[in-house]
Amino acid sequence: MIKLNILNMRSFLQTVNECNHPVHMLYPDGRKENINKQYEIQDQLLKKYRENRNCLHLSLDIPSPEDYMSIVSYYTGDC
Template sequence: MVKLNIVNMNQFLNIVNNSAGTVRLLYPDGRKEPLNHQYTLQRSLRQRHLEAKRSLRLTLEIPNPKDYMNIVLFSIGDC
């Protein structure tokens, strides 16, 4: 599990959609929802991102180590 603050949502979702494994969005109530290619959910995240002044904190489950590193390295440079 990793908590990230996303500034560039479009690029973040591009990386998620190109991940080899499943990237799951974790909710405070414990639910998990796959994020890869889930365009309705992605549209909702884009809207929340705009409402939050282009900075959205997400909690993710990323089981694939390569995907994890790609997403974490992206978030480090996403300032």
Template sequence: MIKLNILNMDNFLQTVNACSDAVNLLYPDGRKENINKHYGLQNELLHQYRENKNLLCLSLDIPAPKDYMSIISYYTGDC
């Protein structure tokens, strides 16, 4: 599990959609939802991001090591 502060939602979602496996959004109640190529969920996240003045804190579970490294590489380059 990783926690990220998303500052550039468009690039983050592009990175997520380029992943080959699930990218699970973790909720405080323990639920998981895969956001990879699930555009309805992504639109909800984008709405929350805009309401929060272009910042969104997310907890993610990324089971595939290659996808995990892809998102970490995006995140370290975006900060």
């Protein structure tokens, strides 16, 4: 699990959509939901991001090490 503070949602979602495997968003109640190429969910995240003044805290479970490294590399370069 990784916790991120997203400051550039469009770029983050582009990185997620380039992943080859599921990228699960974790909810406080323990549910998981794949956000990779799930455009309705991504639209909801973008709306929350805008409501939070261009900032959004997310907890992710990224089972694929390759996809995990891709998202971590994006995040460290974007922040």
